[in-house]
Amino acid sequence: MxxxxxxxxxxxxxxxxxxxxxxxxxxxxxxxxxxxxxxxxxxxxxxxxxxxxxxxxxxxxxxxxxxxxxxxxxxxxxxxxxxxxxxxxxxxxxxxxxxxxxxxxxxxxxxxxxxxxxxQHPSPPPLLSPTLRHLAEQLEQGGSSQAFWKDREQQGTPLVEAVNDSPNERLVTFLWRGAQRNVRLFGAPSGGHDLLQRLAESDVWYASYRVPSSARLSYQLAPDVPEAGDRRTLLATAQRDPLNPHRFGNHNYEPSVTRSIMELPDAAPQPWSRKRVDVALGTLQRASLTSSILGNTRDVYVYRPAGWQNTGNDRGLLVLFDAHAYTRQVPTPAILDNLIADGLIPPTAALIIANPSDETRPVELPPNPEFARFMAEELMPWAEQQGLSAEAKHTVVAGSSYGGLASAWLGLKHPELFGNVLSLSGSYWWSPAGTEDQWLTRQYVTSPRLPLRFYLQAGLFEGKPGASSAGILDSNRQLRNVLQAKGYSVDHVEYASGHDYLQWRGSLACGLISLLGISSDTPKACVPIAL
CATH class of the missing domain: 2.60.120.380 (Jelly Rolls)
Structure with missing residues (x-):
């Protein structure tokens, strides 16, 4: 031994x-x-x-x-x-x-x-939903899911339940029936494209989230996503929720290009996003503008409110990016019609700028000196020729995601043209290759204070848990802190939402009221629920 x-x-x-x-x-x-x-x-x-x-x-x-x-x-x-x-x-x-x-x-x-x-398979997460726990017990005893799905057909999806220990939250469970391999949730409250879990061997697939009772988001479900490819592969099967009657987009569209809506009871109302029969309608015309600076041609949609006059010191002008979205998912002309009719903003025209292609958007909208030249030297003089101009203090440059980033960049480069920055979920995490993230925020740190006002909005579902760099939520907060420290006027709001045009159609209206508003009172619809 x-x-x-x-x-x-x-x-x-x-x-x-x-x-x-x-x-x-x-x-x-x-x-x-x-x-x-x-x-x-x-x-x-x-x-x-x-x-x-x-x-x-x-x-x-x-x-x-x-x-x-x-x-x-x-x-x-x-x-x-x-x-x-x-x-x-x-x-x-x-x-x-x-x-x-x-x-x-x-x-x-x-x-x-x-x-x-x-x-060696990961254990499924605990069943948070009382309804699903009851169903699981029935399945263990040899029952079926038929009654469960009949209730869902009558009541709709997602399943929304109270949270006993938190009256300001709800438990929301997204559901899919009958997939073979997997189901992904596109537009999840986590900010990712989450996998649904299968309930035992049944036809019930689910994902549950505790969210504020003011949450609003649009989403799609993607069953049996091919394993090959990257995260975009889910678009191959993504579609609206067949048991959710609330749809975002043209209701005549096919399921694959329509999103479903989840709005909880305390979600802020969006009273200006629908056409009203009693409101005078403005006009929307499409024009084509060729840039010698950028070497391309794009559409520009010109909105003029009813009774628009080419003169007057109090008129406003909105310069807005991503026309593909802000003439469709976000009904910008209707929003402006309603805000003007309600006396919340002065008569305000709009230039809604299209991207020449998908490929040009990520090149032009992140801080790009040539694009800033195009805006200052070509677009704005052209707009003045169309009878669309306003003082810088009445001009708003606006956009979402990269469009929000571009808006803050143009404010920095040309405050003599754009005195107001309206940014919806701006991508302030961005930086040029090989540099530290949040490049634009650092430019504001080192620049002198300019005659600018800001409306910054971000969603609570836009964080990047565990990431080494800041996501949209954190980088927006950082920009807010820098701007406030520099003495800027900043209206910063956060909603229980994600990277989502459904939220942005309400936030666009609130941002215009904040920056161009005639009254000092903030409408109730623009006051986020305390979280």
């Missing part, structure tokens, strides 16, 4: 005998160079083995015939934890091997875990 033999609960390993080793067992020994100690373990194919060696020895995995398979621990290095997967059923050997520098070293070998293949 070796000199490293110990008494009590710890087994004593012989340098000669090949003794069995089982899960949770520890053995202590010292190295005999002539006959290194070995232990036998019996495994099934797919078993995951995890263990640890304490001491200056190496550890090698052998097959039943003592042929080397894998070096598990290099005793001259760290760490000393090891793991491997059994390739087939049968017996394996673990052999301790001496280091040349420590020929008589004592050591301890512990086999911490042998995890069968059948247990």
């Amino acid at each position: 070796s000199l490293g033999c110990f008494f009590s609960a710890v087994a004593c390993a012989s340098a000669v005998a090949i003794e069995p080793l089982s899960q949770g067992q520890s053995v202590r020994a010292n190295i005999d160079q002539a006959q290194p100690p070995r232990w036998r373990i019996t495994l099934n194919a797919g078993d995951l083995i995890q263990g640890k060696v304490v001491g200056d020895v190496s550890l090698r995995l052998l097959n039943a015939q003592a042929q080397p398979l894998r070096l598990l621990v290099d005793g001259a290095d760290l760490p000393r934890d090891f793991m491997f997967v059994a390739a087939q059923d049968g017996q394996y050997l673990l052999r301790a091997e001496p280091l040349a520098s420590r020929p008589q070293a004592e050591f301890t070998l512990t086999l911490n875990q042998v995890l069968p293949l059948s247990q």
Whole structure:
């Protein structure tokens, strides 16, 4: 018996005998160079083995015939934890091997875990929904999901339930029936494209979230997303929720290009986003503008309110990016018609600027000196020729995401033209390649204070948990802090929402009221619920 033999609960390993080793067992020994100690373990194919060696020895995995398979621990290095997967059923050997520098070293070998293949699937998250817990009990007793789905057809989805210990929250469960492999939620409150879980072996797929009772978002569900490809692959099957009657977009569209709406009871109203029969309508005309600076041509949609006059010191002008969205998902002309009719803003025209292509958007909208030249030297003089101009203090440059970033950039570069920045979920995390993130915020730190006013809005569902760089929510807060420290007028609001045109159609109206408003009173619809 070796000199490293110990008494009590710890087994004593012989340098000669090949003794069995089982899960949770520890053995202590010292190295005999002539006959290194070995232990036998019996495994099934797919078993995951995890263990640890304490001491200056190496550890090698052998097959039943003592042929080397894998070096598990290099005793001259760290760490000393090891793991491997059994390739087939049968017996394996673990052999301790001496280091040349420590020929008589004592050591301890512990086999911490042998995890069968059948247990290597992650455990599903706990069922938060009382309704789903009740259904799970019925399924365990041999019942079916038929009554559950009948209720959902009548009541709609997602499933919304109270949170007993938090009256200002709701438990929202998104549901899909009958997928084969997986379901993803596009527009999740987490800010990601989350996987739904399957309830036992049933046809019920679910994902539950605790969210503020003021939450609003649009979403799609993507069943059986192909495993190949990147995160955009979910677009191959994404569609609106078939059991949710509330739709965002043209209701005549196919399910694949329509989103579903989730609005909880305390979500701020959006009273200006629908056409009213009793409101005088402005006009919207599409024009084409060619830029010699940028070498491309784009559409510009020109909105003139009813009774628009080309003169007057109090008239406003909105310059807005991403016409593909702000003439459709966000009904900008209707919003302006209603705000003007309600006496909340002065008569305000708009230039709604299209992107020449998908490829030009991420090149032009993030801070780009040539695009700033185009805006100052070509677009704004052209607009004046169309009878659309206003003093800088009555001109708002606005956009969302990259468009919000572009708006703050243009305010910095040309405050003589754009005296108001309306930014919806601006992408202030952005920076040029190879530089620290939040580049534009740093430019505001070092620049003198300019004659600018700001409306910044971001969603609580736009964070980046665990990310090494700031997301939209955090970078908007950082810009707010910098602007306030510099003495700027900043209206900063946060809603229980995501990166979402459904929210932005309300926030566009509130931003215009904040920056161009005739009254000092803030409408109730523009006061976020305290969170």
